[in-house]
Amino acid sequence: MDPSAELAAASRDGHLALRRVERQQWLVERLYAAHGTLLLLDDLAVELGVSGRTVARDVARLRDAGLPIETRQGRDGGVRLDVSGDRLRPVDLDLPEIAALLSSLAVLGPSASASASSAALKLAAALGGRTPAGRIARDPTEQETR
Structure with a gap:
């Protein structure tokens, strides 16, 4: 399996x-x-x-x-x-893969951790601004604005 x-x-x-x-x-x-x-x-x-x-x-x-x-x-x-290779090679993801990761991160919520929030922002940015505004907080304490 x-x-x-x-x-x-x-x-x-x-x-x-x-x-x-x-x-x-x-x-x-x-x-x-x-x-x-x-x-x-x-x-x-x-x-x-x-x-x-x-x-x-x-x-x-x-x-x-x-x-x-x-x-x-x-x-x-x-x-x-082992943090010797903490700068990793670039990862090439397609749109469905990015969406899957964003969906998984959304389950955790934007305040789960600083790195989870950062990853969500980078993934959303990779979509070229196609994510709804305010959906991913830039800071865990930041309030969503509409």
């Missing part, structure tokens, strides 16, 4: 899936902010208010999705995001 189909089938509860997505986005941002420093799973679990096992599953899912996450076992172990 396709890995993305397995991930989709893993949770049919939309609310739980949304919480997982928000948690995984937080993990990516937290690991990125650590600039490649190893972080302990238990410390991340405390910050998130979940079990270490939940964080380990989230890390495994993110790694399976292709993120460059390294885990080390043992006393000096932990988890880190």
Whole structure:
């Protein structure tokens, strides 16, 4: 079975899936902010208010999705995001792919995270201004104007 189909089938509860997505986005941002420093799973679990096992599953899912996450076992172990290639190659997306990503980001909402909001703005800009005005807030605290 396709890995993305397995991930989709893993949770049919939309609310739980949304919480997982928000948690995984937080993990990516937290690991990125650590600039490649190893972080302990238990410390991340405390910050998130979940079990270490939940964080380990989230890390495994993110790694399976292709993120460059390294885990080390043992006393000096932990988890880190390989930020050596943080400037990625350009991605060529067609209109349906951009729309799919924007739809997914819309589920999270514009204030889910600064990087989610930034990604939504960049994707909308790639559409050449064809998005409805005010739909994607430029700042999580910004109010929609009509």
